[in-house]
Amino acid sequence: WLRDRKKLLQIKDKKVKYYVNKDECRCKIFLNGTLQIEQVVKEDSGKYTVTVYQRDGKLKAEEDTMFVVQGENRHLRRACPFSSFSEPVPQPILSAECTNKTVSVKCEVKQ
Numbered sequence: 001w002l003r004d005r006k007k008l009l010q011i012k013d014k015k016v017k018y019y020v021n022k023d024e025c026r027c028k029i030f031l032n033g034t035l036q037i038e039q040v041v042k043e044d045s046g047k048y049t050v051t052v053y054q055r056d057g058k059l060k061a062e063e064d065t066m067f068v069v070q071g072e073n074r075h076l077r078r079a080c081p082f083s084s085f086s087e088p089v090p091q092p093i094l095s096a097e098c099t100n101k102t103v104s105v106k107c108e109v110k111q
Contacts, residue, residue: 001027001035004046008035045069 001008007019011029018025026038033052037044045068052060 001029002049002051003044005049040069042069 001010008025008027009016009018009020009029011017011031011033014031016029028036028038030036033050035048035050046066048065048067049062050065051062054060
């Protein structure tokens with residue numbers, strides 16, 4: 001994952017490597033490639049890029065997501081890659097849930 005062309009972190013062979021300070025990033029990656037950013041602030045806004053490689057190192061897919069944080073409130077948000085990279089996918093379905101001043105955003109693609 002990159003933010004504004006700066007490497008944040010990557011997962012390879014189920015091992016996570018951070019290219020930025022983990023505490024400053026406030027982010028983590030799940031085994032399915034989902035990026036989670038905790039306590040989102042305006043400065044987290046930007047273009048996020050996920051790049052996926054095949055096991056042999058060849059580029060499989062690259063997707064950009066513009067992430068805009070408005071207001072001063074802190075939220076929990078997720079930027080997620082598409083579930084299938086072998087073919088074009090339909091429009092993703094975004095849903096949000098508010099619980100105890102925390103917003104969870106979910107990105108799904110139904111085939």
